Amino acid sequence: DAKTTQPTSMDCAEGRAANLPCNHSTISGNEYVYWYRQIHSQGPQYIIHGLKNNETNEMASLIITEDRKSSTLILPHATLRDTAVYYCIVRPTGFQKLVFGTGTRLLVSP
Amino acid sequence: SAVISQKPSRDICQRGTSLTIQCQVDSQVTMMFWYRQQPGQSLTLIATANQGSEATYESGFVIDKFPISRPNLTFSTLTVSNMSPEDSSIYLCSVEDAGGASGYTFGSGTRLTVV
Numbered sequence: 001d002a003k004t005t006q007p008t009s010m011d012c013a014e015g016r017a018a019n020l021p022c023n024h025s026t027i028s029g030n031e032y033v034y035w036y037r038q039i040h041s042q043g044p045q046y047i048i049h050g051l052k053n054n055e056t057n058e059m060a061s062l063i064i065t066e067d068r069k070s071s072t073l074i075l076p077h078a079t080l081r082d083t084a085v086y087y088c089i090v091r092p093t094g095f096q097k098l099v100f101g102t103g104t105r106l107l108v109s110p
Numbered sequence: 111s112a113v114i115s116q117k118p119s120r121d122i123c124q125r126g127t128s129l130t131i132q133c134q135v136d137s138q139v140t141m142m143f144w145y146r147q148q149p150g151q152s153l154t155l156i157a158t159a160n161q162g163s164e165a166t167y168e169s170g171f172v173i174d175k176f177p178i179s180r181p182n183l184t185f186s187t188l189t190v191s192n193m194s195p196e197d198s199s200i201y202l203c204s205v206e207d208a209g210g211a212s213g214y215t216f217g218s219g220t221r222l223t224v225v
Contacts, residue, residue, distance in 0.1 A: 034213065036213075036214075041219075041221075042218060042219070043202050043204075043216030043217050043218050043219050044153065044202075044204075044216045045216075046111075046207075046213035046214060046215070049213060085152075087152070096141055096158075096206055097143060097155055097158055098143070098155070098204070098214055099155060100145075100152045100153040100154070100155075101152060102152050103152060
């Protein structure tokens, strides 16, 4: 499985955009980038995923660099409820298990 | 997305005993996954459970300690056997959503404390 590198922690002011980086320099052509988050004492929650194009949904945007070696998850207007651990995961197509790294602990403050 | 019901939500158990955790899904799924999350740590995959075959265990996890059943396409159990305080963790099940590419759904977890 391709490895990912994320900062251990980040802070963000409420209402501002939160930009969470992820490095996946060994990603292969058939591997998707997935983002999940885990709010304290809950199971992980799916946020978004992409292969090579930028993606946007109601929760977030995913920006993948052209060489696919890194990506950024953007929460456009962070709220206090976005405080969580965010996991960036790469997963090959047809290979179905998710392997979690250490994630980024995002703290959104008033 | 699939909806998962995981039971129990928490338990406190005596060392040397066993606990069986249940995971019920509201739709048929091919694979179910069991994870462990030790205090303050990330999730670690224990095993992948296919219906009708033995579970596939990750390195460091063995069937004698974590037997898994998968009797049908909507249900699975994980047993934590002969527990010690080191088994105190959150245990979570997960399934791949229908269509695959949309992501995975996780249960709410079972918080286990072994005393």
